Amino acid sequence: MTTQGRNPYLVLGVPFGTSGQEATKAFARQSRRARRGIGPYSLEDFTWALHEIEHGDSDPAHDAGLYRVPAVPEATAWPSPEAPFPPVRPLPRRTEPHSEEEVEALRREAAQQLLKSALAALPRPPGRAG
Amino acid sequence: MSTIGIDFGTTNSVVAAYTPSGSEAIDIDSPPADWADLGFGRVLPTVFGLGPQGETLFGWEAKTLAHGERLQAVKRLFQQEVSVTLDGQEFLVETIATMLFGHMKAKVLESGLSADRAVVTIPANSRGLARYRTKLCAQMAKLQVLALINEPTAAAMAYSARMPFDQRVMVVDWGGGTLDVTILEAQAGVFIEQASKGIQRLGGLDLDARVAQHIAAATPGVNEWSALERHLFRLAVEKAKVRLSERDFTNVDLPRGGFHRLDRPTFDDSVRGLVERVRQPIEQTLQDLGAAPADIDAVILVGGTCKVPLVREFIADLMGKEPAAGVDPMTAVAEGAAIAAAILSGEIEDNDFFVATEHALGTFALDRTGEMRFSTIIPRNHKLPARATESYTPAMDEAASISLRVVEGDPEHEDYTVLQTVDVPLDTGRLSAQDKSFDVTYEYDLDGILNVNVEDRLSGRTLTQSKVGFGIAPLSPSDRVRIAEGSEAAVAEGRISPAAAAPVADPKVAELLQRARKDVIPYIDEDKARPLRELADALERAGDAERPDAVLDLELALLPYSYLF
Numbered sequence: 134m135t136t137q138g139r140n141p142y143l144v145l146g147v148p149f150g151t152s153g154q155e156a157t158k159a160f161a162r163q164s165r166r167a168r169r170g171i172g173p174y175s176l177e178d179f180t181w182a183l184h185e186i187e188h189g190d191s192d193p194a195h196d197a198g199l200y201r202v203p204a205v206p207e208a209t210a211w212p213s214p215e216a217p218f219p220p221v222r223p224l225p226r227r228t229e230p231h232s233e234e235e236v237e238a239l240r241r242e243a244a245q246q247l248l249k250s251a252l253a254a255l256p257r258p259p260g261r262a263g
Numbered sequence: 264m265s266t267i268g269i270d271f272g273t274t275n276s277v278v279a280a281y282t283p284s285g286s287e288a289i290d291i292d293s294p295p296a297d298w299a300d301l302g303f304g305r306v307l308p309t310v311f312g313l314g315p316q317g318e319t320l321f322g323w324e325a326k327t328l329a330h331g332e333r334l335q336a337v338k339r340l341f342q343q344e345v346s347v348t349l350d351g352q353e354f355l356v357e358t359i360a361t362m363l364f365g366h367m368k369a370k371v372l373e374s375g376l377s378a379d380r381a382v383v384t385i386p387a388n389s390r391g392l393a394r395y396r397t398k399l400c401a402q403m404a405k406l407q408v409l410a411l412i413n414e415p416t417a418a419a420m421a422y423s424a425r426m427p428f429d430q431r432v433m434v435v436d437w438g439g440g441t442l443d444v445t446i447l448e449a450q451a452g453v454f455i456e457q458a459s460k461g462i463q464r465l466g467g468l469d470l471d472a473r474v475a476q477h478i479a480a481a482t483p484g485v486n487e488w489s490a491l492e493r494h495l496f497r498l499a500v501e502k503a504k505v506r507l508s509e510r511d512f513t514n515v516d517l518p519r520g521g522f523h524r525l526d527r528p529t530f531d532d533s534v535r536g537l538v539e540r541v542r543q544p545i546e547q548t549l550q551d552l553g554a555a556p557a558d559i560d561a562v563i564l565v566g567g568t569c570k571v572p573l574v575r576e577f578i579a580d581l582m583g584k585e586p587a588a589g590v591d592p593m594t595a596v597a598e599g600a601a602i603a604a605a606i607l608s609g610e611i612e613d614n615d616f617f618v619a620t621e622h623a624l625g626t627f628a629l630d631r632t633g634e635m636r637f638s639t640i641i642p643r644n645h646k647l648p649a650r651a652t653e654s655y656t657p658a659m660d661e662a663a664s665i666s667l668r669v670v671e672g673d674p675e676h677e678d679y680t681v682l683q684t685v686d687v688p689l690d691t692g693r694l695s696a697q698d699k700s701f702d703v704t705y706e707y708d709l710d711g712i713l714n715v716n717v718e719d720r721l722s723g724r725t726l727t728q729s730k731v732g733f734g735i736a737p738l739s740p741s742d743r744v745r746i747a748e749g750s751e752a753a754v755a756e757g758r759i760s761p762a763a764a765a766p767v768a769d770p771k772v773a774e775l776l777q778r779a780r781k782d783v784i785p786y787i788d789e790d791k792a793r794p795l796r797e798l799a800d801a802l803e804r805a806g807d808a809e810r811p812d813a814v815l816d817l818e819l820a821l822l823p824y825s826y827l828f
Contacts, residue, residue: 153552161453164615177706180617180646187457187552188642 140199141182141189144174149201150193156186266380266409266608267371268417268600271364271397273338273440274467275306275567277597278367280376281605286421286598288591291370292322301505302570306593307367309439310335311359313350319753321366327498329491332777334359336468336785339440341393343796348777352759357400357738361750364404369754380407382604384596387413387436387443388461388621390671391682391713391731398710399738403747409607411710413618414438415445416454417599418565418590420616423449424602425589430560431457432587433548435541435578436596438566439467440785443621444544446552446559456619458551458644460544464789467504467568470534472786472827475500477533478515478523479826486825492518493782493828504530508570531573538573545581551644561587565595617646622671624705624713629658637674640705652704654720657689657696664688667703669715669731683731687717701726772802772810775817782828783821795820 142149145159160183167176190196231239268286270277279288288305312325312333325333332350340347340356347354371378383401385394394411401408415434422432429450436443443461447454475497479485488496499516503525506513512526549555564586568574570593579585591598605611624641641651657665665687672679689699698721706714713731718724738746749760779799784792798820802813821828 157448157455157457158450160455161450161615164453164617165613168615175650177648177650180649181651183455184642184645184649188644 139178139182140201141185142193142199142201144178144182145186149199151186153187156183265377266382266601266604266610267376267378268597268602268604269364269367269381269383269401269406270414270417270594270597270600271338271360271383271385271401272309272438272566272596273336274309275303275439275593276309276363276367277306277594278371278378279594279597279601280371281601281610286424286601286605288594288597289371289374289376291367291374294323295327298323298502301502302593307370308335309337309363311337311349311363313352313759317350317759318757319362319759321363333494334781336440337363338393338397339464339785340780341396342390342463344780347780348773349781351773353773355738355742355746357396357403358746358750360396360400361403361746362753364401364406365750365754368404368406378406380409380604380608382409382412382417382600382607384414384417384600385411386441386461386463387415387445387456387459387618388441388463389413390622390680391707392680394710395712399743403743403750405747405751408710409604412600412603412616413443413445413456413459414565414596415443415459416447416456416616416618417597417603418563418595419445419447419449419599420454420602421595421599422561422563422587422590423454424598426561426587427452431554431558432561432563433545433559433582434563434565435545435569436565437466437541437568437574439568440464441466442541442544442568444541444548446548446554452614454614454616456617456644456646458548459619459621460547460551461621462540462544464792465537465540466566467501468786469537470568470571471497471501471504473534473537474504474525474530476826477529478525482517482523484519488518490828493826504571505567508572527572534571535573538571538577541574541578542581545578556582556584559584563587563590563595565590565592567593618709619644619646620649620707623674624669624671624707625653625674626655626670626703627668628655637670637672637677637679639674640703641707643673648706648708650704650706652702654700654702656700660694660696662689662696662699663691667715667717669705669713669729682713683715683729685715685717685727685729687727689726690719690722693721772814775814775821776803778828779817779821783824786827787824 142151145156145163147156147159160179163179164176166172167174167179193199265280268279277288278291279286290305292307294303307322308326310322310325310333312320312328312331314320314331320328334347334349337356337359344356347356368378381401383397385397398408398411415436418434418436419432431448434445441461441463442465445459446457448457495518503513503515507527507530512524514522515525516522559582562578562582562584564575575586603616606614623639623643625637625639627635628638630636638653640653641649667685667687669682669685670679671682693699700720702718702720704716715729715731717726719726753759776799779795784795798817802817805813
């Protein structure tokens with residue numbers, strides 16, 4: 134029985150690799166919708182999809198005839214809650230470094246800004262204005 | 264307007280109706296006193312008979328008829344037979360079955376219920392032809408058939424009405440004529456067949472024949488018994504089998520007086536070989552699902568043969584669990600059919616059912632090595648309705664047409680039946696076989712109707728369309744009207760009209776054909792029945808010159824079975 138470009142998981146609306154047991158539950162739900170004329174699929178589509186999942190390869194990832202998106206889900210998987218994967222790495226610099234004079238001018242400017250911020254944060258003496 | 268469920272069984276039939284309080288079998292016949300206490304209270308034997316004055320008889324009247332002709336196991340004839348001879352008259356199988364459906368309908372009407380719409384059950388292992396003929400006969404009895412439903416599915420629905428939770432159940436449906444093993448999943452009120460395997464000609468009739476053989480071997484003078492005496496003996500054996508389900512021993516009345524004492528161990532020994540054949544379909548269905556006995560939540564036993572203690576014990580040992588309680592093996596199928604009828608007519612909401620095909624559908628095609636093989640298009644255990652497509656390429660560039668053989672069968676056991684051959688015209692303007700490739704789509708519905716559609720791959724143009732399922736002896740519309748009207752009159756008037764039967768010219772030939780088709784073929788294994796059937800068909804076709812030889816051939820072939828007639 135050819136797939137005719139269809140994906141049984143997509144037809145039944147279940148995640149890729151879902152077990153036959155779970156697919157049967159989905160079939161029970163979806164067939165009710167089809168009886169009422171709801172949705173794009175017919176009963177024949179659902180009976181086909183359930184048969185494919187129940188009697189297909191025990192590891193559907195081995196079946197080259199079944200498409201899925203993304204094709205390699207592991208590439209975007211987040212392997213653990215603690216650490217990102219792949220590990221964080223610095224990107225290569227894309228601009229030329231500054232000259233010594235420019236760096237010195239930036240330091241001076243930064244020092245003045247810090248002093249201003251510190252003075253502004255000091256409490257004012259009582260009884261004096263202006 | 265109420266709906267009913269009909270279990271049209273090989274040996275017994277039951278009708279049930281759905282009411283707000285549940286599904287219940289209806290009294291449609293009254294067993295004689297000596298059968299009344301054996302659990303047959305609501306059962307109509309599926310037997311048609313002609314009394315001494317030519318009157319039509321049904322059920323117990325026909326089964327216990329002392330003088331006259333009777334036909335049992337008409338359902339077994341649905342697989343391959345065209346006609347049957349009764350009291351020198353030839354009837355189409357459809358005529359007898361239509362009268363039986365008509366009689367059941369009349370009895371329901373007498374009980375005060377209406378009987379216009381029905382769900383009719385069929386064995387899960389029924390091939391398309393038997394499905395089609397069953398539905399046609401019920402329709403010709405003026406019943407609107409809402410659906411055909413597999414017997415095990417109906418039984419599971421009756422069971423689940425009492426145990427309404429999600430579960431996986433195995434139903435062993437073993438009646439008078441057939442054995443079916445089916446695994447179903449009940450999910451939120453939806454019953455889904457998952458795997459099914461059966462044996463078409465193995466049931467209570469065969470157990471009876473085995474026991475009869477055992478007793479006949481120990482009884483002098485059996486060869487001198489008349490046809491009536493043999494019939495009475497078979498009835499006594501059947502009754503003894505039923506009694507032994509509740510007792511340790513019983514007496515089998517012999518037709519010329521006296522009795523044969525039969526105890527349960529002796530009975531068990533004589534039928535053990537047949538009983539153990541249930542192992543194969545049980546293991547096959549589990550294997551189909553990659554399941555173990557522990558994966559099955561409940562084992563439901565239905566059908567009269569499942570009342571035999573040896574059968575119950577053997578299945579319990581195989582499955583490692585006792586059969587589920589709460590279902591009546593004799594009426595569960597009809598009760599489930601009535602529930603199905605209530606679902607389809609909207610009386611019960613949020614329930615549904617899906618049956619599966621026990622056999623595969625496909626065609627014969629050359630494989631890459633050049634060998635002709637079965638090519639599956641719709642595989643076994645596919646839920647219905649099913650639609651599937653396969654692509655094929657002609658074997659030769661110059662092919663102008665191909666003959667597509669539409670085949671049903673079991674690829675694992677290489678058991679095939681060619682249903683029809685469809686001619687597919689190809690585009691002769693194209694030079695290569697590859698360019699002439701075509702897609703074959705099969706659509707198979709619940710009623711056993713198979714639609715075949717062949718499309719040209721390059722253009723998408725339909726090359727041919729065909730509807731398969733009209734049987735071995737297609738009935739014209741006028742034939743159907745004749746059967747429907749004749750059967751209705753026969754049921755109402757208690758007499759066969761001339762239009763319903765066609766006489767056979769030579770009474771000796773008629774008697775011999777009747778002996779082969781009625782007394783022997785229904786009770787023996789298919790591999791032994793097939794040559795007998797061929798000889799009977801050859802005799803029927805034989806002209807005046809070859810008839811004497813054909814008679815002799817059939818007589819000789821029947822000799823080993825003289826204990827049956």
